[in-house]
Amino acid sequence: SVIIPSTDLHPIPLPTQCSEENCPDLECAICFSQFNNVFRCPKMLQCKHTFCLECLARMNVKSAEPNAIQCPLCRSFTPLPSLGLPKLATDSDVLSYLPAAMQRVYSIRFLRSKGKLEVKRSTDGQRRWPRQSLTSLRSINRSLDVGIPSGSAEGHGQSRGTVCSLTSHPVCRALLLTSVVMMMVLLTGVIIFLLTYHR
Structure with missing residues (x-):
């Protein structure tokens, strides 16, 4: 289980200027968890539907097509960026409604072969992250298991009897x-x- 900053443990109060009509959904449509700036970062597909990074990673490890994500809502495909799943566009509208401590998104790497999401370690952390973010980084797990890739997706499952x-x-x-x-x-x-x- 992932320990996340305390700001994510309580429902996020909606800003006063946000009405139900113009306010983005602050929960992932797959897992119904609130978005944050780590593993549940709001990632937007080409079809403009937004899901958390964790759910997209879980979908990808089970997919027979490792280089694209199929939207669970409209079924359209989004090719993955050359640097991987975490480099999908972050939904800035959703991010703007998160608490101030979550405005800066952590740098995450996706190790598909190991079924892991990991927070990248920064050598120049003091310059890249404000003190508040560094404090919250210590309160989260640095990696998350999202499942073992399926044999067919790795290209060797079907060739073996x-x-x-x-x-x-x-x-x-x-x-x-x-x-x-x-x-x-x-x-x-x-x-x-x-x-x-x-x-």
Whole structure:
């Protein structure tokens, strides 16, 4: 579980000038969690629908198309930037309604092969981040597991046979070996029975 800054633990009060008609949705339409400036950063697809980075990462690791995201609302595809999922456009309208401490978005990297989102460590942190942001950075986890990529998405799942993929797991390998031994014992028993019966 991810520990997030205390400002994210309570519902965000809507600004007084914000009416329900013109105020953006401050919750992700997939997980219904409130947006923040870390792993739940509001990312906008080309179709203008906005979802949190965490949900988009979870979708991407399970997708057979690792270089694009399909919008869960309108089903249109958004090609991913060359530098990866975190470089999708951040929805500045949503960001502007978040508390002041969340106005600056953390730099995140997405390690798809490991199924992880990570906060980048900055060597010049004092220059890049104000003191308030550095304090909140210490109160969050620096990485988040979003799931293991599917075999087909990595390009090797379909090329391997079913038996091959089963034997890559120790439990399956043990069951397969036990089944072979049992079949051999049974076959030996049948042969001995037939030889004895014919006498």
